[in-house]
Amino acid sequence: MAVKTxxxxxxxxxxxxxxxxxxxxxxxxxxGESTLDGTGIQxxxxxxxxxGAGNIYKIxxxxxxxxxxxxxxxGAVVESVKLILKRTSGSKSDNDGGTSLYVRSSTxxxxxxxxxxxxxxxxxxxxxxxxxxxxxxxxxxxxxDLNASAIVDLQAEITAGxxxxxxxxxxxxxxxxxxxxxxxxxxxxxxxxxLEVTYSYTELFDSLSISESLAMSVEYNRSLSDSVxxxxxxxxxxxxxxxxxDSLSISExxxxxxxxxxxxxxxISEVIDTESTFKISLSDSLDIIEAWGRALPPQLLSDSxxxxxSMGALLGEKFGQKSGWKFKIKNPSTGKFVATLTNARKRWFxxxxxxxxxxxxxIDADDSKATATILxxxxxxxxxxxxxxxxxxxxxxxxxxxxxxxxIYWEVLAKDWxxxxxxxxxGVEALRTFTTTDAGQxxxxxxxxxxxxxxxxxxxxxxxxxxxxxxxxxxxKKNILEAIKELSNIGQDGSANYGFDFEITPLxxxxxxxxYKGTIRNGVVFRYPGNCENFEALVDSWxxxxxxxxxxxxxxxxxxxxxxxxxxxxxxxxxxxxxxNYKDMSVLEFLQDMVWQDIQWLKDLSTVIRFxxxxxxxxxxxxxxxxxxxxxxxxxxxxxxxxxxxxRKIEIQDNDELMVTLTVGD
Numbered sequence: 001m002a003v004k005t006x007x008x009x010x011x012x013x014x015x016x017x018x019x020x021x022x023x024x025x026x027x028x029x030x031x032g033e034s035t036l037d038g039t040g041i042q043x044x045x046x047x048x049x050x051x052g053a054g055n056i057y058k059i060x061x062x063x064x065x066x067x068x069x070x071x072x073x074x075g076a077v078v079e080s081v082k083l084i085l086k087r088t089s090g091s092k093s094d095n096d097g098g099t100s101l102y103v104r105s106s107t108x109x110x111x112x113x114x115x116x117x118x119x120x121x122x123x124x125x126x127x128x129x130x131x132x133x134x135x136x137x138x139x140x141x142x143x144x145d146l147n148a149s150a151i152v153d154l155q156a157e158i159t160a161g162x163x164x165x166x167x168x169x170x171x172x173x174x175x176x177x178x179x180x181x182x183x184x185x186x187x188x189x190x191x192x193x194x195l196e197v198t199y200s201y202t203e204l205f206d207s208l209s210i211s212e213s214l215a216m217s218v219e220y221n222r223s224l225s226d227s228v229x230x231x232x233x234x235x236x237x238x239x240x241x242x243x244x245x246d247s248l249s250i251s252e253x254x255x256x257x258x259x260x261x262x263x264x265x266x267x268i269s270e271v272i273d274t275e276s277t278f279k280i281s282l283s284d285s286l287d288i289i290e291a292w293g294r295a296l297p298p299q300l301l302s303d304s305x306x307x308x309x310s311m312g313a314l315l316g317e318k319f320g321q322k323s324g325w326k327f328k329i330k331n332p333s334t335g336k337f338v339a340t341l342t343n344a345r346k347r348w349f350x351x352x353x354x355x356x357x358x359x360x361x362x363i364d365a366d367d368s369k370a371t372a373t374i375l376x377x378x379x380x381x382x383x384x385x386x387x388x389x390x391x392x393x394x395x396x397x398x399x400x401x402x403x404x405x406x407x408i409y410w411e412v413l414a415k416d417w418x419x420x421x422x423x424x425x426x427g428v429e430a431l432r433t434f435t436t437t438d439a440g441q442x443x444x445x446x447x448x449x450x451x452x453x454x455x456x457x458x459x460x461x462x463x464x465x466x467x468x469x470x471x472x473x474x475x476x477k478k479n480i481l482e483a484i485k486e487l488s489n490i491g492q493d494g495s496a497n498y499g500f501d502f503e504i505t506p507l508x509x510x511x512x513x514x515x516y517k518g519t520i521r522n523g524v525v526f527r528y529p530g531n532c533e534n535f536e537a538l539v540d541s542w543x544x545x546x547x548x549x550x551x552x553x554x555x556x557x558x559x560x561x562x563x564x565x566x567x568x569x570x571x572x573x574x575x576x577x578x579x580x581n582y583k584d585m586s587v588l589e590f591l592q593d594m595v596w597q598d599i600q601w602l603k604d605l606s607t608v609i610r611f612x613x614x615x616x617x618x619x620x621x622x623x624x625x626x627x628x629x630x631x632x633x634x635x636x637x638x639x640x641x642x643x644x645x646x647x648r649k650i651e652i653q654d655n656d657e658l659m660v661t662l663t664v665g666d
Contacts, residue, residue: 005198007084008071010064013038013190014114015045018059023049023178026057032119038064038190041088045101046184047172057179062168062188063108063118066195068154069161070388074340076199078155083128083166085142086192094132095181100171101135103128103144105153107335110163110383111390112507117461121335122167125149129171135185153336154197160337161326164195324656326385327361329374329396332459338380339369347652349384349392351626353517353645354488354501356419356481359384359392365401365408375399375412382414383506389622391650393506395420417504418481420458424450426483427475435472439487440465440500440512442473446480447510460508468500468514474587476554482584486594493564493589493596501627518627520642526613526662527633535611537637545578545602546570550595552585560588564595569603578602606665609643613660621650621660632664641666 014037020026036042046060083103105123112118127150135142146154157164172179327341341363349359359382363370374380377396384392394416401410426432426446434442444465451457469492475483484502491498501517504510528535546569552560570576580598585591609632613619624630629642643664651659 004201005196006071007194007196008066008068010038010066010190010193010195012111012113013062013064013193014118015042015060015062015190016114016116016119018119019053019056021054021056023057026059027173027176028120030120032061032116035114035116035118037114038193041187041189044085044087044185044188044190045168045170045173046182047099047170047179048182048184049179050182059173060184061119061122061173062190063106063114063121064166064168064190064193065108065111066164066166067111067388068158068164068195068197069340072158072197072199073201074159074161076158076201078151078158079198079200081146081150081154081198082196083144083146084194084196085144085168085188086194087142087188088139089137089187090135090139090142091137091186092132092135093182093184093186096172096177096179096183098171099132099183101130101132101142101144101185102126102169102171102174103146104167104169104174106165106167108165108167109335109507110165110330110337115461122169123165123335125153126174127166132183132185156336158199160328161340162328162337165335324387325652328383328385329369330381330383331376332379332381337383339374341369343367343369345654347384348650350647350649351392352647353627354485354503356422357392357394357416358397358419359394359414359416360412362409362411365403365410370410375410386621390506391621392416393508416506417458417460417508421447421450421481421484422479424456424480426450426478426480428477432475432478433473436470437472438465439468439471440502440514442471443484443487443502443512444510446475446483450480458508460504460510463505463509463511465512466500466514468512469497471590472587473590476584478584486590490590490593490597491600493592498597498600513627516627516644518625518629518644520629521624522631522642524619524624524628524630525633526611526619526630528611528636530633531614531616531619532611532634533614535609535634537607537609537634537639540606540608541573543602543606544569544573544576544604545599546573547575547577548595548598548602549577549579550582550591550598551579552582552588552591554585560585560591562588562591562595564592564599566599566603607643608663608665609639610661610663613662615658615660619660621658630664 014035016032017034017036018026018029018032020029043060044062046058048058050056050058104127105125106121107123108118108121127146128144130142130144154164170183171177172183325347327344327347328337329339329341330337341361344361344363346360346362348361350357363375369375375396377399380396382392382394382396383390394414396412397415397419398413399410400413402408426449432449434445437445444462447460448462451460471487473483473487488499488502498515500515501513502511503513503517526532547565548563550562550564552562580595582591582594611632615621624645626645626648628645630645631640631642633640643666645662645664647663649661651661653659
């Protein structure tokens with residue numbers, strides 16, 4: 001058993017402010033008024049009554065996040081934890097007397113930069129307190145030993161491979177003690193604050209006694225009998241050793257099938273940090289059971305095994321740790337991750353422009369995480385990370401439980417935050433009318449109003465809403481997602497103006513882009529043959545429409561008919577007609593816009609290309625996004641142009657290899 005102490009630095013950090021003439025309103029507000037990120041020197045916390053500013057109450061709260069899941073082995077056992085608050089020429093004011101610093105849990109979303117929406121992300125567990133009077137002025141750091149509750153919560157975040165989140169407040173804020181003057185801690189550097197964690201863990205080398213020369217960059221030829229002694233207590237339920245030659249000396253009870261978890265091997269990359277090469281013919285030494293033989297990486301069947309950083313990935317693949325990807329489950333009521341699905345398989349997710357998306361995975365029925373508590377459908381949330389970057393998030397929607405012989409598993413489907421808006425309506429009890437209002441602001445308002453209902457909040461916040469087209473819709477029992485998609489898809493009758501692009505990010509932030517979302521990525525090139533396969537290009541004339549009658553139907557049964565045409569298209573392709581139904585139409589102007597927009601999209605040849613792509617140096621999945629313009633080349637079809645990405649599906653194989661399917665168009 002090894003004991004180690006690490007110091008990790010907070011990121012992201014920041015503080016949120018709130019001012020109000022009423023103390024209860026100031027303290028209980030759902031959002032703040034302004035923020036500071038954690039860079040630079042700033043006030044840490046404050047509760048104040050400012051008579052000179054017009055009898056205003058002021059509160060400042062600080063938030064810190066520590067990515068312990070990325071720095072501490074999953075199987076580590078926390079022994080102690082200390083918070084170190086960094087400061088320069090620190091000072092304080094305690095004009096009311098008896099004020100203390102409180103360090104508490106936080107419900108701020110993982111990895112999310114500070115915003116006014118985090119003002120009330122307040123946990124209920126106190127981890128440490130320190131009286132202002134016990135904090136001397138000066139530049140010395142303020143160190144606080146966190147209590148047993150902090151250790152329990154920190155342990156849970158490490159196990160889940162997640163983030164430990166803290167907040168700093170004054171006692172007057174926590175205990176609802178109305179201030180009569182100023183009480184603050186000043187001149188702190190939030191970005192430099194640290195968490196010092198001491199933990200114990202089982203090293204592989206607690207059980208494998210290897211000669212000291214192993215740490216050196218040398219070669220070991222075949223016989224390790226004098227160097228390696230493996231204790232049966234750490235041998236996994238993985239291989240059945242039938243014969244071992246002079247390469248390995250293993251105690252006789254090795255044949256017992258026991259389990260080696262990742263915590264037992266986590267530190268191997270630290271011990272063998274320098275690159276060493278072992279020339280060992282394992283084919284002469286091990287008779288491996290059939291199942292293991294099928295899954296054994298080719299590296300282990302050769303005569304040379306390179307042990308360096310690749311060892312961690314190699315072991316991770318075989319012991320259920322997905323090196324690049326993490327599928328994590330969060331309980332939204334606590335804001336904490338409850339599980340990392342290390343053994344999930346057939347993992348995938350889809351991204352689409354201006355539409356709802358899905359993700360899914362399979363988990364064996366006998367997996368300890370295949371429970372109704374962890375996979376709490378309609379409540380818990382799925383977060384998908386790639387190399388620490390959040391790529392997709394949504395709510396667990398359904399689980400199909402399947403038994404095929406000995407293969408018994410759950411097939412789980414999740415839907416993103418956009419899909420949730422498909423479960424909401426506007427204008428049900430009374431018409432909802434907008435007059436000459438920016439389309440993006442209309443969409444934002446629809447979300448705000450439905451979230452303001454009792455039990456209505458999905459936790460969606462609001463980012464940049466770029467100005468687009470002024471609209472005057474009236475909504476009568478209208479589905480909110482359909483309403484937003486209509487605003488996104490339609491332009492203005494008779495003009496070249498088009499609708500906007502929108503998204504709800506994995507961190508639940510609604511954004512509107514005008515005239516479009518993406519960026520032209522000149523450096524991202526998909527070529528067939530090359531990094532593309534299964535290339536399909538559909539150039540379609542049969543879908544051309546240059547004269548349309550739009551039949552608008554209201555839910556009451558009332559109808560209206562609008563027709564629009566394009567003379568240029570008719571000259572080239574002759575008259576091509578269509579009658580299209582538009583439901584829930586309550587405003588004639590909207591129907592006119594939608595029929596006009598339909599003609600603009602359909603009057604010419606359409607090109608839709610779909611292909612599978614391999615990830616290479618120029619097409620990494622972080623190098624481009626849905627909505628971007630990328631270059632697509634296929635010489636055989638005379639295609640060499642940049643096209644918009646409308647959909648991206650990413651399938652993650654069990655060895656972490658990716659299959660990326662793109663749908664692009666003009």
